[in-house]
Structures are given as C-alpha cells and as structure tokens.
Amino acid sequence: RKEVEQDPGPFNVPEGATVAFNCTYSNSASQSFFWYRQDCRKEPKLLMSVYSSGNEDGRFTAQLNRASQYISLLIRDSKLSDSATYLCVVNIGNSGYALNFGKGTSLLVTP
C-alpha cells in the first residue's frame, strides 16, 4: 500500500475556475505535510506547508485533517501558469526525515 495516495487526474479546468486536490496518507505517525509543485522536466518546488489549523497563501488554501489522514489543496481563480503537477508530500520522521511522495495530480488550466 502506498504511503501517500492522490488522484492522478488530469484535471482540465478553464481560467478562473476553482479546483481542489485531495490526498490521503496511511501512516498516522506522519509529522509534517507539504504540497509541492513540479513543472514538466523540472525539479519539485515547495508550494506550501500544511498545518492542522489550515493555511492560506494568496489563491492557495491547504487543509489537514489528522483524524481522517487527509490533506487538501484548493486553488481559486486558476491561472494558466498554475498548470503543473501537484505533489502531496508527507514526512513520517523516519529514514533521516526523508519525504514520502504521492504520484502527483496533473493540472491543466486552459484559456
């Protein structure tokens, strides 16, 4: 069973739309949570950390539900430049604090 599961998509949405990505993780001992963004043929880059209280950064809102072991990312007012793959990432705290990655959700924002 994969540690981190997310819908691979692709999600095709028009500019201005709101889109939500979901992710579940299997290890209840997981300690930190992130959304990374990866553009085609590039390295993953941190989009935002995810906190239990929920957090927002501009058009992006992340939520964490520890009881359900569920993480979400909401993107409002989608831009063409939001087209990328979004990686749900969990740190269990073992293996030298290595990250556990979901396979990614592909987003394409169209004009």
Place this chain on the structure above:
Amino acid sequence: DAGITQSPRHKVTETGTPVTLRCHQTENHRYMYWYRQDPGHGLRLIHYSYGVKDTDKGEVSDGYSVSRSKTEDFLLTLESATSSQTSVYFCAIGLGLNEQFFGPGTRLTVL
C-alpha cells in the same frame, strides 16, 4: 533558490558500466537525499545521508551506493548500470521535519 547543483545534468551510458552522479550544496545542510522519479511511481528514496560519512539505505537502494566525504558533496554510484536504472535522479537537502529543496535533476539513460 537553494544552492544545490547536480552533475551531470544528462547522461547516456551502456549497460554494465559504472556511473557516478554528484550533488553539491552550498547551504551546509546536514541531511542530503537521493531520489529517483519514474512514471507511475512518483519520487522514491534511494539513499540518504545525515552527516559526513553517515549514510543509510532508502526504499530502492539495490544497485546503488553513496558516499559523503564532505558536507557539501553527496555522490550516488550505480555500480553496474542496468536499463531499469534509466530514470530522473534528484538530489535534495533538508533540515529535519522541514521542507526539502531539490536540485535540478539528472536524466540518466542506460542503453
């Protein structure tokens, strides 16, 4: 951007040859990681290091070895390359449970 570089950026090699990939950081981070990324699998941990000469295996370590003789350099060696090791290799640096920063990646093709 975090000061992390990888070399080479692209390499084509033949089955059975040894290959060494280099990761170099200027951030003085204690933890360094090697991941590989393949379609349908997401990023998976190969090896990690928690200090000079301190390394350990990750999820997919068979066929790989690592060395860290200086804080800033983390080398990944494919002892005898196989076609199954064709992949994109990312180095990352991190600080405990906090986010990690990734290098630009090395695209390796084993013929």
